Amino acid sequence: xxxxIEDAGRELRRIVRINEEIKTVVARAxxxxxxxxxxxxxxxxxxxxxxxxxxxxxxLRQFAMDLQKQMAQLREMTHGSVAxxxxxxxxxxxxxxxxxxxNESTGTGRMxxxxxxxxxxxxADARQSEQxxxxxxxxxxxxxxxxxxxxxxxxxxxxxxxxxxYGGPFSAALTQVSSDFERTIGEIQHxxxxxxxxxxx
Amino acid sequence: MKTARxxxxxxxxxxxxxxxxxxxxxxxxxxxxxxxxVGDDAILLDPGGTEIFPxxxxxxxxxxxxxxxxxxxxxxxxxxxxxxxxxxLEFNPQIKCHISWLWASFVPHFGGSEETYVAIPDGGADIxxxxxxxxxxxxxxLHSPGNFHLYDPQAKILxxxxxGAALLPSGEDALFVEDFDRHxxxxxxFHRRWMGSEKAKRDWCNRVSQLDIDMLCPQxxxxxxxxxxKRFIDWFAQLEVGVLRG
Numbered sequence: 001x002x003x004x005i006e007d008a009g010r011e012l013r014r015i016v017r018i019n020e021e022i023k024t025v026v027a028r029a030x031x032x033x034x035x036x037x038x039x040x041x042x043x044x045x046x047x048x049x050x051x052x053x054x055x056x057x058x059x060l061r062q063f064a065m066d067l068q069k070q071m072a073q074l075r076e077m078t079h080g081s082v083a084x085x086x087x088x089x090x091x092x093x094x095x096x097x098x099x100x101x102x103n104e105s106t107g108t109g110r111m112x113x114x115x116x117x118x119x120x121x122x123x124a125d126a127r128q129s130e131q132x133x134x135x136x137x138x139x140x141x142x143x144x145x146x147x148x149x150x151x152x153x154x155x156x157x158x159x160x161x162x163x164x165x166y167g168g169p170f171s172a173a174l175t176q177v178s179s180d181f182e183r184t185i186g187e188i189q190h191x192x193x194x195x196x197x198x199x200x201x
Numbered sequence: 202m203k204t205a206r207x208x209x210x211x212x213x214x215x216x217x218x219x220x221x222x223x224x225x226x227x228x229x230x231x232x233x234x235x236x237x238x239v240g241d242d243a244i245l246l247d248p249g250g251t252e253i254f255p256x257x258x259x260x261x262x263x264x265x266x267x268x269x270x271x272x273x274x275x276x277x278x279x280x281x282x283x284x285x286x287x288x289x290l291e292f293n294p295q296i297k298c299h300i301s302w303l304w305a306s307f308v309p310h311f312g313g314s315e316e317t318y319v320a321i322p323d324g325g326a327d328i329x330x331x332x333x334x335x336x337x338x339x340x341x342x343l344h345s346p347g348n349f350h351l352y353d354p355q356a357k358i359l360x361x362x363x364x365g366a367a368l369l370p371s372g373e374d375a376l377f378v379e380d381f382d383r384h385x386x387x388x389x390x391f392h393r394r395w396m397g398s399e400k401a402k403r404d405w406c407n408r409v410s411q412l413d414i415d416m417l418c419p420q421x422x423x424x425x426x427x428x429x430x431k432r433f434i435d436w437f438a439q440l441e442v443g444v445l446r447g
Contacts, residue, residue, distance in 0.1 A: 093251075094291055101255035104202065109262025116292060 036061035239331025276362035277345030287312030303347025342401035367422030
């Protein structure tokens with residue numbers, strides 16, 4: 001029996017933890033989007049001295065929207081993980097009943113069930129385990145890609161902080177906004193590294 | 202371990218019952234499964250829950266090649282009636298399952314595809330097994346709102362699902378009813394509680410009274426035969442049903 005089946009409960013709890021982290025990141029991405037809209041208006045009020053800050057705020061807004069899309073895909077993948085794991089568990093349960101049937105049968109019945117189980121074992125279980133493993137590899141890759149996207153967000157937030165220093169009379173307000181960006185994106189990066197660890201575990 | 206016994210044989214037309222499982226866990230109600238075989242074709246009636254599949258499969262295999270089971274008849278949707286369908290479908294994905302139209306979109310939660318199910322209309326239907334015509338007889342609300350029994354006019358056997366069922370104490374494990382008065386005491390409480398409609402009961406009694414029945418085969422308990430069949434129908438007709446106590 002594949003090890004994954006024996007650890008199915010652990011696997012389901014892992015998926016639940018991933019979903020919780022996804023929810024956290026989605027909330028932070030939404031917050032980043034709102035903050036970026038406010039920052040764009042603030043940069044417009046600041047005028048010529050905050051042109052660079054305005055460009056970076058636009059980029060941060062785009063980053064937040066890209067991140068939201070990425071998280072929606074991740075959520076779909078974890079739903080897929082649950083569906084695949086459920087199918088594997090169902091197969092495993094059926095396998096256990098067929099094993100009992102084999103033990104209780106004699107003569108023709110034993111021969112038929114032996115032959116049936118041999119064919120079944122070679123196909124269903126192995127194929128489904130491999131599908132789950134492949135799905136997990138894709139999930140790991142997508143989390144890594146999202147972490148890279150968050151790196152970009154971090155860079156944008158730091159650049160916005162530098163640009164804020166040139167904001168003239170608006171400098172203090174822009175610095176405050178860019179610090180908020182930095183903190184929120186830092187939280188996103190923290191959640192994503194947690195997701196990465198869940199996958200490794 | 203369950204055993205399969207032939208209760209009717211005429212040429213290549215046979216009825217088998219898989220009954221009495223003393224080794225089953227005590228928390229599971231005991232069930233009877235029936236197989237109607239005609240030549241190289243067969244229909245399995247109320248195949249039972251997943252837990253008893255090993256016992257049913259192994260018992261049937263001693264008397265009949267299970268690869269030749271092409272159809273399943275489910276009297277209704279209950280957990281002791283039809284969930285093992287998913288295992289039979291693993292074994293033979295071509296099996297068709299006849300069930301009330303009312304349950305035809307619920308029972309697929311146990312397994313199978315759109316092609317698996319043959320929905321029986323409320324008025325009943327003929328089901329062909331080999332060259333033999335069997336009849337799905339309406340028994341709605343006894344106890345399920347979409348409920349059928351199966352009549353074999355050639356063998357004069359009526360599979361009656363939960364009607365006629367008796368919850369027998371351990372030790373009383375005869376296949377056929379021996380002492381009607383003693384036996385029916387084990388059926389009374391079950392019928393009062395599980396059969397919810399007086400009107401449905403009267404309809405059923407009128408309907409089956411017109412059939413020529415040598416054996417009445419319930420899903421639980423012993424089989425009624427000969428004059429016991431009419432006695433049972435008369436007893437059921439006068440029993441007050443749909444009550445908690447009585």
